[in-house]
Amino acid sequence: xxxxxxxxxxxxxxxxxxxxxxxxxxxxxxxxxxxxxxxxxxxxxxxxxxxxxxxxxxxxxxxxxxxxxxxxxxxxxxxxxxxxxxxxxxxxxxxxxxxxxxxxxxxxxxxxxxxxxxxxxxxxxxxxxxxxxxxxxxxxxxxxxxxxxxxxxxxxxxxxxxxxxxxxxxxxxxxxxxxxxxxxxxxxxxxxxxxxxxxxxxxxxxxxxxxxxxxxxxxxxxxxxxxxxxxxxxxxxxxxxxxxxxxxxxxxxxxxxxxxxxxxxxxxxxxxxxxxxxxxxxxxxxxxxxxxxxxxxxxxxxxxxxxxxxxxxxxxxxxxxxxxxxxxxxxxxxxxxxxxxxxx
Numbered sequence: 001x002x003x004x005x006x007x008x009x010x011x012x013x014x015x016x017x018x019x020x021x022x023x024x025x026x027x028x029x030x031x032x033x034x035x036x037x038x039x040x041x042x043x044x045x046x047x048x049x050x051x052x053x054x055x056x057x058x059x060x061x062x063x064x065x066x067x068x069x070x071x072x073x074x075x076x077x078x079x080x081x082x083x084x085x086x087x088x089x090x091x092x093x094x095x096x097x098x099x100x101x102x103x104x105x106x107x108x109x110x111x112x113x114x115x116x117x118x119x120x121x122x123x124x125x126x127x128x129x130x131x132x133x134x135x136x137x138x139x140x141x142x143x144x145x146x147x148x149x150x151x152x153x154x155x156x157x158x159x160x161x162x163x164x165x166x167x168x169x170x171x172x173x174x175x176x177x178x179x180x181x182x183x184x185x186x187x188x189x190x191x192x193x194x195x196x197x198x199x200x201x202x203x204x205x206x207x208x209x210x211x212x213x214x215x216x217x218x219x220x221x222x223x224x225x226x227x228x229x230x231x232x233x234x235x236x237x238x239x240x241x242x243x244x245x246x247x248x249x250x251x252x253x254x255x256x257x258x259x260x261x262x263x264x265x266x267x268x269x270x271x272x273x274x275x276x277x278x279x280x281x282x283x284x285x286x287x288x289x290x291x292x293x294x295x296x297x298x299x300x301x302x303x304x305x306x307x308x309x310x311x312x313x314x315x316x317x318x319x320x321x322x323x324x325x326x327x328x329x330x331x332x333x334x335x336x337x338x339x340x341x342x343x344x
């Protein structure tokens with residue numbers, strides 16, 4: 001089968017002809033219809049995020065049609081439309097049994113630790129395949145498996161309740177999904193903190209209060225907009241010590257700051273005025289959970305999570321086209337998502 005593979009760190013993906021994977025009794029073979037091109041893939045290619053073994057086929061946002069099922073598989077059948085949960089885990093350890101599979105010590109991420117979706121076919125355990133309703137296109141089914149799923153997990157971890165206010169710091173792919181998903185929780189006012197004028201304008205179109213971080217201190221702007229109270233929930237999606245501190249500082253009493261962005265910087269806070277006196281919480285958010293995906297898929301099916309045609313760009317299963325898309329991510333200032341699309 002055809003595949004675009006990472007053969008050497010720091011080098012472009014290469015065209016490859018490899019064998020179609022052999023499936024086990026609990027596996028499914030999926031003919032890939034769509035695979036999202038994600039910033040993480042660019043990080044793997046560049047060596048920013050370590051890949052343990054090469055060569056590997058990237059692509060962790062995957063949707064397609066089931067081609068073949070193992071003898072023990074009962075949850076799906078050949079011909080079914082599915083999207084793929086990107087964490088392949090043991091299913092038996094303490095964390096897997098508790099539904100916290102992101103902490104499985106033998107867990108593997110498709111497209112990084114094992115072959116992913118930049119190929120004609122992909123093999124995964126059947127429990128990683130989730131039914132994709134006809135109302136959701138393959139391309140949307142693919143791209144919501146990463147940023148949308150993580151944004152949804154962050155809102156769940158932050159325990160967002162009806163009428164609570166939300167601050168979203170950073171309006172990239174995660175923020176785009178978070179701004180649509182928060183109203184599904186029945187939230188109140190949403191504030192989006194950004195420095196990019198185009199993204200601020202986009203946030204306004206979705207009903208958020210745009211906070212221009214270049215105009216003045218965003219914490220002060222949020223406090224002023226909330227009559228000094230602050231917000232109930234904040235989502236930090238950028239990954240810097242400064243914005244993480246802002247996510248905590250903009251909270252009101254009993255607020256919860258969910259930190260999703262990645263950084264090697266340390267963050268300092270004043271424990272009494274910023275944490276203890278307000279009883280606020282700082283919550284780490286890692287990946288997302290398989291048991292959250294059915295609800296997320298239903299939000300997309302019902303139109304609460306939308307990816308309009310104008311924000312989707314398509315390329316073929318071609319290494320040169322995929323490399324160009326990965327290159328373009330470095331300077332991306334919009335919400336256009338590139339998808340590797342095949343006819344299925």
